[in-house]
Amino acid sequence: MVKRLLFFTYGVVSYLVFLATFLYAAAFVGGCPAIPTRLDGPLQASLPLALAIDCALLTVFAVQHSVMARRWFKEWWTQIVPWSIERATFVLCASLALLLLLWQWRPLGMQIWLVDAPVGRAALWALFGIGWVTVLIVTFLINHFDLFGVRQVWLPLIGKPYTPISFRTPLPYRFVRHPLYVGFLLAFWMTPNMTLAHLVFALMTTAYIVVAIQFEERDLVHEHGDAYRAYRRRVPMLLPLRGALPRQETESPRRNANGYSPIGVGK
Numbered sequence: 001m002v003k004r005l006l007f008f009t010y011g012v013v014s015y016l017v018f019l020a021t022f023l024y025a026a027a028f029v030g031g032c033p034a035i036p037t038r039l040d041g042p043l044q045a046s047l048p049l050a051l052a053i054d055c056a057l058l059t060v061f062a063v064q065h066s067v068m069a070r071r072w073f074k075e076w077w078t079q080i081v082p083w084s085i086e087r088a089t090f091v092l093c094a095s096l097a098l099l100l101l102l103w104q105w106r107p108l109g110m111q112i113w114l115v116d117a118p119v120g121r122a123a124l125w126a127l128f129g130i131g132w133v134t135v136l137i138v139t140f141l142i143n144h145f146d147l148f149g150v151r152q153v154w155l156p157l158i159g160k161p162y163t164p165i166s167f168r169t170p171l172p173y174r175f176v177r178h179p180l181y182v183g184f185l186l187a188f189w190m191t192p193n194m195t196l197a198h199l200v201f202a203l204m205t206t207a208y209i210v211v212a213i214q215f216e217e218r219d220l221v222h223e224h225g226d227a228y229r230a231y232r233r234r235v236p237m238l239l240p241l242r243g244a245l246p247r248q249e250t251e252s253p254r255r256n257a258n259g260y261s262p263i264g265v266g267k
Contacts, residue, residue: 004157007085011153014092018148021095026132028102040195041107050106057101058204064097066212071219084156087149108197115192124192131186138180141170175240181209182238213237
């Protein structure tokens, strides 16, 4: 019982660290003046050095997130870390990698575009907010607490076996296979004040999302075979260029453990 209680505490703490990091990240990208570090700002060192630091920070996060999400790593890792806290450990490590980026990020100055028109600014800020809200809503449509490792430590605590969450395709999943990533793309690109640092951040995270999807979908095909291949043929990846799936076709294979997000909220 003591071990299960410790695991539960660890899972909850990991979740709270993620939640605080997620909220700080939204404020960081949005340039909230109430926080000590922000994505945009004047250049305070040599441009090549600042750019190298920012690219290194993004690479650290991308490598951590991708490697720990792979099947081969989890098969090895769960020989060391108990299965019930594997997910919480991933969430904690992803949060720490992101916190490192938020702490050490170097603004680069140099404005790329500036939207002064009130209507244009309001529209871009609205899309920015919609992006972050989309990310949060989609996690609840999947199973928020399973995605972040809380369910995996709660069920053993109350003496219930863990059962995998069946993957359904609620409304967003009938238009695109990765609506959570779409939310992040909106959050990263929709800004009335695009600086060089913001552009680098948006370009690198977009490239990472596209690459990460390839690895994630390879794992999904490995696990679900033809069922996922059929779903992939019917539904576009990120851009809803085709119509929604008919309602009777919305059932998809259950979610695998590799999840849906590159920024610390999925795996």
